[in-house]
Amino acid sequence: MSEIKLSTKKDIKDLKIFFSNLIRKMNTNLPYSDILLIKKSALVITKDKKTISIDNTADFGLKIRVFDGEMFHERFTSKPDKETINSLAKELSALPTKKRIKIEKGKIINKNFYSSKKNDPSKLSLKIKVDTCIDVFKRLMKKSKRIINARIIYKEKIDERIFVSEKKKLYQKVTGCNFIILPIIITREGESRYHYHARFAQGFGATRFTNTQVNNLVKLMHKIIKAKKIKPGKYDCILHPVVTGLLAHESFGHGMEADTLYKGRALASKYLNKKIAPSYVTIADSPTHKNTNGSFFFDDEGCLADETVMLKCGKVNQPLTDLYSAIKMNIPKTANGRCESYDHKAYARMTATYFKPGKTPKSKMFAGVKNGIYIFGKGGGMEDPKGWGVQLHGMLGQEIKNGKLTNKLYYGVGITGYLPEILNNIKAASTNFEIPGTGFCGKGHKEWVNVAEGGCYLLIKNLELA
Amino acid sequence: MSIIDTTKAILKQKQISQWRIIQKISQKNNIYLTKEGAIENITKGQRTDVNLTVYKKQGNSIGDSTVSLISDDPEYISKKIDEAVFTASLVKNPIFNLADEEKIIKKVKLFDKNLRLDEKQLLKITDALKRETAKIKNTKLVQAELLTNINNVKLITSKGINHNIQSTDIFFEATFIAYKGKHEQEHVVMKNFRRLKDIKPQQIAKKYASYAHDVLNSTRTKHFSGPVLLSNDAIQEFFNPELDVCPLITHASARLKYMGVARYQLNKPIIEKMTGDKITIINNPLIDYNIASQQFDEDGIPAKKTILIKDNIFKSHFANKRYADYLNIKPTGPLGVIEVKPGSKSIKQLYKSSKERPILEIVAFSSYSPEGLSGNFTVEIRLGYLYKGKQRIPIKGGMFTGNIFELIKHMHLSKEIAEFSGYKGPRVIRFEQAVVSGI
Numbered sequence: 001m002s003e004i005k006l007s008t009k010k011d012i013k014d015l016k017i018f019f020s021n022l023i024r025k026m027n028t029n030l031p032y033s034d035i036l037l038i039k040k041s042a043l044v045i046t047k048d049k050k051t052i053s054i055d056n057t058a059d060f061g062l063k064i065r066v067f068d069g070e071m072f073h074e075r076f077t078s079k080p081d082k083e084t085i086n087s088l089a090k091e092l093s094a095l096p097t098k099k100r101i102k103i104e105k106g107k108i109i110n111k112n113f114y115s116s117k118k119n120d121p122s123k124l125s126l127k128i129k130v131d132t133c134i135d136v137f138k139r140l141m142k143k144s145k146r147i148i149n150a151r152i153i154y155k156e157k158i159d160e161r162i163f164v165s166e167k168k169k170l171y172q173k174v175t176g177c178n179f180i181i182l183p184i185i186i187t188r189e190g191e192s193r194y195h196y197h198a199r200f201a202q203g204f205g206a207t208r209f210t211n212t213q214v215n216n217l218v219k220l221m222h223k224i225i226k227a228k229k230i231k232p233g234k235y236d237c238i239l240h241p242v243v244t245g246l247l248a249h250e251s252f253g254h255g256m257e258a259d260t261l262y263k264g265r266a267l268a269s270k271y272l273n274k275k276i277a278p279s280y281v282t283i284a285d286s287p288t289h290k291n292t293n294g295s296f297f298f299d300d301e302g303c304l305a306d307e308t309v310m311l312k313c314g315k316v317n318q319p320l321t322d323l324y325s326a327i328k329m330n331i332p333k334t335a336n337g338r339c340e341s342y343d344h345k346a347y348a349r350m351t352a353t354y355f356k357p358g359k360t361p362k363s364k365m366f367a368g369v370k371n372g373i374y375i376f377g378k379g380g381g382m383e384d385p386k387g388w389g390v391q392l393h394g395m396l397g398q399e400i401k402n403g404k405l406t407n408k409l410y411y412g413v414g415i416t417g418y419l420p421e422i423l424n425n426i427k428a429a430s431t432n433f434e435i436p437g438t439g440f441c442g443k444g445h446k447e448w449v450n451v452a453e454g455g456c457y458l459l460i461k462n463l464e465l466a
Numbered sequence: 467m468s469i470i471d472t473t474k475a476i477l478k479q480k481q482i483s484q485w486r487i488i489q490k491i492s493q494k495n496n497i498y499l500t501k502e503g504a505i506e507n508i509t510k511g512q513r514t515d516v517n518l519t520v521y522k523k524q525g526n527s528i529g530d531s532t533v534s535l536i537s538d539d540p541e542y543i544s545k546k547i548d549e550a551v552f553t554a555s556l557v558k559n560p561i562f563n564l565a566d567e568e569k570i571i572k573k574v575k576l577f578d579k580n581l582r583l584d585e586k587q588l589l590k591i592t593d594a595l596k597r598e599t600a601k602i603k604n605t606k607l608v609q610a611e612l613l614t615n616i617n618n619v620k621l622i623t624s625k626g627i628n629h630n631i632q633s634t635d636i637f638f639e640a641t642f643i644a645y646k647g648k649h650e651q652e653h654v655v656m657k658n659f660r661r662l663k664d665i666k667p668q669q670i671a672k673k674y675a676s677y678a679h680d681v682l683n684s685t686r687t688k689h690f691s692g693p694v695l696l697s698n699d700a701i702q703e704f705f706n707p708e709l710d711v712c713p714l715i716t717h718a719s720a721r722l723k724y725m726g727v728a729r730y731q732l733n734k735p736i737i738e739k740m741t742g743d744k745i746t747i748i749n750n751p752l753i754d755y756n757i758a759s760q761q762f763d764e765d766g767i768p769a770k771k772t773i774l775i776k777d778n779i780f781k782s783h784f785a786n787k788r789y790a791d792y793l794n795i796k797p798t799g800p801l802g803v804i805e806v807k808p809g810s811k812s813i814k815q816l817y818k819s820s821k822e823r824p825i826l827e828i829v830a831f832s833s834y835s836p837e838g839l840s841g842n843f844t845v846e847i848r849l850g851y852l853y854k855g856k857q858r859i860p861i862k863g864g865m866f867t868g869n870i871f872e873l874i875k876h877m878h879l880s881k882e883i884a885e886f887s888g889y890k891g892p893r894v895i896r897f898e899q900a901v902v903s904g905i
Contacts, residue, residue: 003537048725050560050792053530054553056546060536061513071504076494076511078536088511130556149725184727184839191869192727192839229842232689232867232903263501263608265641265652324506343494345507382833382846386643386652387681389863391832391846412837414844416865417905418686444639444656445708445833466844466865466903 002082006039006160012112012171018082019164022064022089027166029093032067032103034165036300037080038342043126045154047133049141054130061342066092069099072324076343103327109304110169113297116290119203121156121177129154132207136181139211143218146185146225148192153180154207161300168302176293176450177206178438183221193224193411195396196378200293200438200452227411230397230465236369237463240376241354243395243415245437245453247381248283249353251390251419254383256310256318257336257348258325266385271316277423280358283311283455285320287335287351292452293438300346301337308334309356314423322348340447347443354455358429365428365459367403373465374398374405375413378437388419397465414466422460430457469516469538470622476544477520477624482551484521484564486623488764489514492615495583499610503596508585520547521564522554529557562791565765567626574761574769575754576633578661581614588612591665595640598671605675606643608652613637614662627766635757638665644678653678653830653849655699656708658757658887677830680860681849687864687904690852694866694900695816695827699886701895703834705804706758706888713841713870714747715804718774720785724792727839729871730780737778742877742898743809744778750890751802758888763800772798806891809879816880816896819853826902827851828866841870847902865903873897 004018005011019035026033041058062085063076073095075088121129133152140150155178163170181197197217199206239247255266286307287296298304301323309317320336321329325348338349366374377396384391397410415422437453467475470487477485491514498507516535521528531553533546581587592610599607614636621629636659643652655674659665696704705712711719717736722728730736736745751760751769762768765787773781783795790797819825828850836843844867852859876899879892 003539050724052557052559054557055532056534056549056553057517057532058534058536059515063509063511072507074507074509074511076509076513078513078515126553126556149727186727190729191841191871192729194837194839229867229869232865232901259500263641264606264643264650265608324500328500343509343511343513345496345498345509380833380835384832384846384848386650387862389832389846391865393835393844393865394837412840412842412844414865414867414903416846416863416903418863444654446637464903464905466867 004080004082009112012162015162016110016164016169016171019162020169022085023164023166026066026089026093030066030095030097031069031101033065033092034163034302035062035064036342037062037162039160041158043156045130045133047137047152049149054126059341063342064088064092066095067103068095068097069101072345074345104165104167106167108167113172115173115175115202119201119205121175121204124204136209139214140181140183140217143214144221147183147218147221148186150181150183153178163298163300163302165302170298170302172297174296175202177201177204178293179206181209181217183217185221185225187225195221195224198378198438199436201291223407223409224411227396227409230410230413232466234462235465236372236461237465238365238369238372238374238400239458239460240374241434241454241457242378242437243375243392244355244455244458245353245435246379246392247390248355248455249350249441249451249453250381250383250392251388252283252311253285253350253353255385255388256320258319258321258329258331259348260385261319262325262329267388268316268385274316275314276316276420277311277314278426279313280429281311281314281423281426282309282356283354284309284356285336285350285353289352289435289452292352292435294351294450294452299335299337300339301333303333303335303337305335308336320348320350322346338449340449344447347447349443349449350441350451352435352452352454354435354453355429355458357431357433357456360428360430362430362432362457365430365457366400368459369400370402372400373410374400375415390415390417390419390422415463416466417464422463425461425463426458427461428459432457469535470620472538472540473518473535473543476540476547480547482520482547484624486519486564486621487516489516489620491618493583494613494615495585495588496611496613497585497588497592499592501608503592503607510583518547518550520550520554522551523561524555524558526561527558528561529554529559531557560792562788564623564625565627565767565787565797568768570629570761570768572752572770574752574759576631576660576759576761578634581616581634581662583616587662588614591662591667594667595671598668599642599675602671602675604645605678606645607640608643609641611637611639621762621766623766629762629766631761634660636660636662636665640670640674642675642678644675644682646682649682651678651682653681660755660757664755677849681862684849684860684862687847687850687861687902689904690826690902692823692900693825693896693898694902695825695894695896697827697894698829700828700831701893702886702889703831704895705806705891707834707836709835710838712804713836713838715774716838718780718783720783720789720793720795723783724789732780734780735778736775736780737871737875740778740875743879745775745874746773746777746807747775748773748805749784749798749801750805751800753803753885753890756803756885756887758803760800760802765797767797767799769799769802804889806879808881808883808892811878811880813880813882813894816878816894817853819855821854824852824854827853836870843868843870863905867901867903873900
C-alpha cells in the first residue's frame, strides 16, 4: 500500500497533482468533483488539584465528492493510501450524470497557506507546556483558599487540509492554542460554582496569564460566591463582546445559514434586503481574523476566506452558503462550507461572528445607564431560525447604577426574547471591538466545528433576563 | 499484520508492560434529504480509530498517556509509542491499577443484524416519512437525515482483557413545518436508535407534525410561577441532556468526589426537607437496544446495574477503575441509561389544574444544558402548554429557570413510565414550585 504523506512541500505538490488527475478523470463524466484531505492533531494537557493528563490525538482521512447535477455523492476513508483513493474515485466516476451544469468558474488557484509562526508552540518542549499549566494552577490556588479546585486545559491544534477541484489546488496549515482556566468555589450554602475563562491564539501566547489577571479572576470568583440569581424581568443592559458575539451567532447567524434558508426553515428568507434593526447595527462573519478559533484560509469547499456581511446597516443582507445551497439558490458561495471531519458532509457554518463597531465609546455607553445590568462571561445558546426566538444562558450580570458598576453580581443569567425586538432595542454600538469568544458550534446537537464570537459592546434597552 | 498486532509486538519489544488499545471501526451510510424530499447527499465510507494508552509507574506515582495511531507503518507506531512513554513520564498521578480480566456475564443487545450499508433501506424509511407527512393537512417535511453506523469495538489490555463488541447506531433528524396562509412554524425532531425497526415514520410524523401545528398556534409564554410539568422530549432531556450529564448524576461521580466538589455524601439524603416523591436513580447500561447502553467501559470493566440514589439517599458512586482505586471502592463499569423509579401519582393527578391554579407543561426545550456543578439552568421553551382547568393553550418561548436541587424538593413523579434514549422512568414529572420567565 502506498501511504500518502504531508511532510514536505514536495509531498503536498505531488498530492495536488495526484488529486488533480483524479478530478480530471471524474469530471469527464460528471459536472463537478472535489477532494478534501484532512490531517488533524491535538495535544491536550489537563491539570487539576489532584491529577494531570496529557494526550495526543490525531485524525487523518480523505473524502471525494461528486455532484451529478442534482445531488452530491461522497465517499470517505481513514486509510488514504493511493489504492483506496483510486478505488473510491473509480466508484464515483461510474455514477450517471443527471444534469449538466457548470459549477466552477474563474481562474485556477494553486496556493499553500500557513499560520503565523509567532510563538510557534511546536518549537517548545512538552515540559514547558506542562510547567506552564502547573504554574497557572498554582498561582491561582495560592491566591485564595475559597477556590477549592481548578482545571487548567491547554489544547494545541494543528490542522492541515488539501482541497483540490478543477480550479483549486489549495493547501493550508492552521495552528491554534486554546487555554482554559476553570476555577471552582463552593458557596456557604454548599453550591459548587465555576467560571469559564477561555482564550485562543495561533501561538503559545494564549497561555500568557499575568499576576494581575490572576488577581482579577480571583476577585471575580469571590464575587461569584455571593452572586444571586437575577429576578426575571426587563432590564437596560450593556453586553460585553463575548455576549454580543453569542447573540450574533445563535440568534441571527444560524438563521442566515443558506442550507437552512433554502429549506424554508429560516424566517430571515422573508426579510432579505429588508430592515430589521437600526442603521448602526451590522453583523458579519469572517474566518480571516487570525487569532480567532476557527479561522482558516479556505473553507472545506475550496472557497477562499473573506468577510460576509449578514446584516448591513440594519438590513438583512448576504446569507452564509455551502456549495449545495449556493447552487440551488443561485447566490454567491461564501467561505462557510465546513465539515466536522472527512466523514461528515459540509454544511453552511459560521466562523468568527460579530457585531461590527459603532460610533459610541464604551465609557459614554456606561455613563448613560442609570439602572441596568452589564452582561459578560462565557455562556451558551441555541438557535431558533424559524421563530427568531433568543436563548442565551450561563452568563454573569453585574449591576450598573448611575453609570458605574456596583459589587452586585448575578450568576447564571439568561437572555430571552424575540430577535427583531431585541435588535430594534439596540440603542448604541461601541467603537471598541474585539473577538474574544472561543468555542464550538453544532448544527443542532452535532457537526461540531471551531468558532469564535465577539464584536462591539451593545447597549440594549428592555432586554428580558432570566 | 493488523495494526493491533503490530502495536502489541512493538510494545513487547520495548518491554512496556502496561498498556491498553481501543480500536473502533465504523462503517457509515448517511442520507440527507432537503425540501420536497429531494436527496441532497449520500455519504458512505469506513473510518478506523485506534487509541493506545501506555502507563508508567514511577515510585509512588503513575503516569499515563493516550496517543492516536493513524497509520499501520511499524516505524510510525514505534515513534508514537516512544512519544506516549515520554509523555507518561511527565505525568505523576496517584497510583491506580489497570483492571483485571473480568468475564462478561450479562450481555446487552446493541446490534441490529438487519441494518445494511444500503441507501435503499434508508430511502424506504424516508419515503414512508414523506407519505405520512403528506397525509397531514398543512404540513411539510422540509429536511431529514438518517445517519447509520455499524461499529466494531475491540478493547485489549496488558492485563489480558480482550473484549469485542458489535453495535449499531442510527441518528434520525426531521423538520416538520406547519402552515396557515403565509404563517409557518417548525418543529425539529432528533432521535437516536440502535435498530431500524424502532424508527416509526407514521408515529413520528403524527406526533411532531402536531407539535409544529401547536407551535404555529402558540402564544408567547408569559411569566409563570407555580407547578411546571415536564413530559415527552423535555423529561428525557431533563434526565439525559444531549450535551451534558444531569447534575443529579454528576454529583454521584467518583471523579467529582475525588476532586472534592461532589455535594453527595454516602448514605445521606441528597436533598433536605423534601415534600414530594423521593427520587431513586439507577445507572443501567444493560437495557437492550437503548442508545445509552454499553457492554463495557474504557477500562474493560463489564457493564452492571448500579443504584446511585435510593429514596433520596445517596447509595453509591459510579466509577471507572482509576477513581474507584482512589476512593477504594469497586469500579461500576460504564454509565448507561438513567433509570428513575416511578412515583406516587397518576398522570391524571399530575395534570390537575384549575383557572385559579393553572399548570404549565413543557414538552420540548430548545436546548437543555444545565450547569453540572451548581445545578442551575436556564432553558428556552420550544413548546409547552398552559392548562387552566379544561383549557389548554400552546405556548412557545420564554425561559424555564431554576436550580435542579431546589426544584426536586417539591416534586412528584408519575406512576406511568416510558423508555427513551438514555432515560427510562416516569412519563411526567411535576415541580410544584417553579418559575418560567416570559417574553
